[in-house]
Amino acid sequence: MKISRIDLYQAELPYSGGLYRLSGGRTYESFDASFVRVTCDDGTQGWGESTPFGSTYIAAHPAGTRAGIALLAPALLGQDPRRTERIGDLMDGALVGHLDAKTALDVACWDAFGKSVGLPVCELLGGSTGVPMSMISSIHAGDPQEMRARVADHRARGYRAHSVKVGALDSEGGPALDAERITACLADRRPGEFFVVDANAGLIPETALRMIQLLPPGLDFALEAPCATLRETKSLRERCPYPIVIDELAQLDADIALIVAQDLADGIGLKTSKAGGLTAGRRHRDLARAAGLTMSVQDTTGSSIAFAAIVHMGASVPERLLRGVLNCEDMVTLKTAEFSPVRTGDGILPPAAPGLGVTVDEEVLGDPVMTWGL
Template sequence: MAMISSIHAGDPEEMRQRVADHRARGYRGHSIKIGTPDSEGGPALDAERITACLADRQPVEFFLVDANGGMTPESAMRMVAMLPRGLDFVIEAPCATWRETMSLRQRCPYPIILDELAQNDSDLAWAISNDVADGLGLKISKAGGLTPGRRQRDVARAAGLTVSVQDTVGSAIAFAGIAHLGATVPEKLLRCVLNCDDMVTLKTANFDVIRRDGGILPPETPGLGLEVDEGVLGKPVAVWGD
């Protein structure tokens, strides 16, 4: 499974360098943050960021341009008009509402991926029935845990949506859930998994993934394959049983 980076919005060339840094560390997926208001550079700056980040794209890489619902159909189409031809990426969560997303869907030449709008199973089912998007950013905590996340995986799989398995944030413990759920998605539908353990400095557990062919696999140990550092977690907030 390919891991996906998280490249926060900034100077286009500095973002390009951060993509290169993650590429050197084995990342084959890159999530590029956009959605800048006009007062701070707007669609023109976002177009520059996308162009810079994809300038050195490798054949095995996947680029996801994430607006976190920060664009309108108007600003998104202005940005698209300023992009060079032939760039290979998908847009995640371009708009904050279903109406805006569906409006953009009818005119946007790039695939659209759902995230914030798909809060539960019924949201995902509605999006599929109305052909709102081509893929799903499946965040385990947003789905309600591994069991509801598995259900959303199955719904997306039945509809032929691509899936990136992520979470809003987390540590080694969250990464373990992501890796295991990601490993159950068919290869042709799985795009990337998020290594949220790489985004924090506090280590909550030891989780030794298998690294192979430029990607990762979950370890072959029982359960989630974790050795949790209970000392780091502190005192329990609740105890059940004896």
């Protein structure tokens, strides 16, 4: 089984909430997505997606994703997609860094792998726990009561975990506004719900501590990605009464190892495209598990294909360490594929279909923007 053809597609994914507001005044109305289809000599196909969160989130941007894929794709022609670690080695040899570009190809190889052996990807990642997973909402920063209403809307749709965005500039209201946002979003908390307060690296220790001091007692949440550097995170951790989760700063295997060695966090945000795909994500899962770090399995954003990868990885995380999976499909209005996770009253499970279990709508994606073949 060898890769004989690789097609690259591009699509714009409008944000379903109109305008997405992030810390530091960053805003997004849509997301520029890249999709890859790998076709093998026996006819097996696999799909992958990589959708950067604009160009101001981490060191990734859509044009760079496609430029990276253009460098990587020729190196994978003639290779067996089931040898996922070796595929990763080839990509690392062809291009240093640029994990967002490697993600789409890596996930497509896992999809093809699963289809070739008739198994869902979660089984290849170690096996599904069989425990329904909570979906995580993404509550963008805004007026406190509006955010509270959005939490309630997601709660009514079955979400049991919520990521509340903070990080207001002083000119926007600063720590006082963020404290109001947190208090409002947690006001109607239900038993069994989990909240993360996510600054997306938009705070410094001073603003984070000011925000914390303005909160009423008894609020139960984890503080995610408060600062832009590990030094700042370490400084805050020594004085913060809340558990800290590291996200943007946990991209490489070495990042996870350092976080564990220096006891910098209580959990990590495991994002598929930030890690470089499911192959590296599996290593991050295992490092975090060995250290007793909790995990939320996410991606920067994306459509149904990215959501499928999230669900399969999340299903392989032990229940006591998993805080939820991000439904990025719900964040965008363009439907690129049919993906039907099993839904229960307690959460979701991956489907039993082989590979990712997605049926891609190729008419929506249109013609490839680039193609490579043997």
